[in-house]
Amino acid sequence: MTAVYRLLDASGNRAREGLRVIEDAVRMVRNDGWFSRELKELRHRLTTALRMLPEEALLASRDTPNDVGTHITIMSETMRGSANDVIAAAFKRLQESLRSLEEYGKIINGYFASRIEAIRYQSYTLEKAVRIGQFSQTTLEGRVLYLLLTEKLCHRPVGQTLREALRAGVGIVQIREKSMSDRRLLDHTRLVLDLAHEYDALVIMNDRPDLATLTQADGIHVGQDELTIAQVRQIAGPRPLVGVSTHSLQQAEAAVIEGASYIGVGPTFPTTTKEFVEYAGLEYVREVAREIDLPAYAIGGITTENAAEVVAAGATRLAVSSAICSAKEPYDAANQLLEILNGG
Template sequence: MQHLLTAGAQRALALAELIANNSNDQVTNPRHLLAALAHEESRAAEILQSHGIVQNLILQEFELTLPDSEAESDLFETEVPLELSQALYRFPQLKDVLNRALEQASQTSLPVEIGSEHLLWGVLKTEGPHTDWLVNQGAISSDSLAASFQGEHQQAGDPIDVDFAFRTVPATVSDQTNTFRTIDAAANRLREGLRVVEDFLRFTLDDAHLTRLLKTTRHQLTEALQFIGQDSLIASRDTLNDVGTAISSTSEFDRSSLEHLVQANLKRVQEAARTLEEFGKLISVEAAAIFKQMRYSLYTLEKSVLTCVSSQHRLEDCQLYLLATESMCHHGCGPAIREAVAAGVCIVQIREKEMSDRQLLEHGRRAREWTREAGAILIMNDRPDLAVAIDADGVHVGQDELPVREVRQIVGSRRLIGVSTHNIEQARQAVLDGADYIGVGPTFTTATKQFAEEEYAGLDFVKQVAAEITLPWFAIGGINAENLPEVLQAGATRVAVSGVICRHEQPGQITRELLDQFTR
């Protein structure tokens, strides 16, 4: 038997995960879920409020932080019913809560989906600081909560005889005209918004990769509208009598920055796509399916565009990226890192393959102190768990390590995720996966990592990435003072180096010499 969760219960679980990430907690626990359940107009929120419990009290007590409104708005896009088994797989740390919720939902003789009120029961019945706090508040108990369930899901009686029957009313010509009119307006809104975003990608970001993806979306719109019928849309258009043209708000004219402008238009096209999908179902199932696919692709595009803009700001001053390995450094990692960051390196990666976990943890903590004192970014190679443990600024993974999605689950939303790429397809995919920056290489032969001769991407790969990707990227692999001009000439504006600094007797001096080449 399938046990499904209501949309409200799904949103609460997703919001709990966002609250955990936003509060820098590694796992989602019942306290995060309690705060999420008090967040919206749900049955659980009503029960909590009736006992004097509001969300601010929970957030303050357990030092939790809500996500921003943009992240929160994505919670309302849930369409697919979620089975309990899927929820248990996604939220294993809430296993006891979900099982308790199922037990409560199963008390009735009627099939009942697991709702937010059942999750609240599960939270209350799972021991922890949250239950002690609720009891000490004298606000809510198992008995008082159980009373709230009574009468809500009772056995249905015999059907009531009625002297009428429901009948369906066929759509009139006027109904169809209004449907076409709605689709026409939404299509125009989507088309206009896409053009604004495209102009931003072309003339502000100069990003050929994302521009190409957006053009694909515009082609999808054209394809879908062929199923609707362009003649019907034009014939139904009535702009002069559209009451919406005379209604406006001050927020329509509030564009504080280019980023704000593009974000507003990305939201606009997503909303228009949803309207097209819903009203399109009345005219063409084929068109509605394309509109739905477009909407999901627009969510990915939004994430890629905004991540690109955010990462550009965050890594703006990072031209030289140091990969530090203890055994490679002439005087050890400490002097190499300290001298390099003092000379202008803004981002450092700990790259150790031989250390035990405990040694790497202690080494990482020392590196965290060195970089923090200099205001430099610290990245942990391959190990998202240790990146969190030492409070690094991010983690870097290769093609054979954990994917970006799984790494994000571990390190949260604030830490950077870098991905090594060896061909243009991998680079494009890393952008869509949500990487904050990418490594591009290997450019030349290198002593830090072994590649087969045919696997060296070389300067041609650097040129490819330079031509179409504006997410911050670092050319990497065998770069030194002698060949750096070739890399810069190929289009790189950021490079990652290792041996050229680590092996040098004066790491600070060679760092300054490398940085000088960026300004020539």
């Protein structure tokens, strides 16, 4: 039995170490308050479960000087390219250790093993959310201005409006057309994709994973009453970005844990493009800026006149529609919004 306790002791130490490495990165590197609390809670659950094992037996069985594994090192373990690589390795270390705790723990205490199993499953969910956040930060780096393109709102022809916005530096375009027939929307999407990709911009389909798949758009955006992220993935697969509109911190947290690539944060102000009973306002922008590291686009009634207020509340990304589409000079409007985002 000494050998089993020795294995459980080593696995418990590895699991705690791996979890601490992840928590430190999320807290110190990503400044993500919500994820930090989730990981701290997981660490507390692990510590509580490990207390079910007799500490004296674990310590008595420990034999670090004679552990043959301490002298075995492979080259990949001595190098990490970035903080993201450290996090990825730490998650695997955590999960492998939890599996050992679970399997060998069955010899000592079946209830302990079941507690570890639940912690292991939760670690998979958190890994998905943390790693998707990492990928999203990389994919969306520098794409701070997001245009919701609606043809009927455009002061100029939609193609001209789009080109001017892209030329100014819009990094993401969402096709938001609620009244177009499917065939026309399909053709329209392909034209938008061709033009956007000339400027290295991404194209997101609003609430149509089927058409996004047909056209190979870069992503899909859904609201709270539309398809879930999991349902979108069933249709469109793992490749596209999936954005989610959120109106409260609870919804934002749920979107993160479900694997959203980014979130919309709003409505910030009253808007002419969509009706809301209540407006989340600038306070919600502040909450997300404090708590969520996932790329977040403030949205709703944002114009060149009030965008500075939104940025002052903590927003680092903006999503607009009429502010660019309805402008007489779309290039100037987009350029002005980018200047505000960049502190100009």
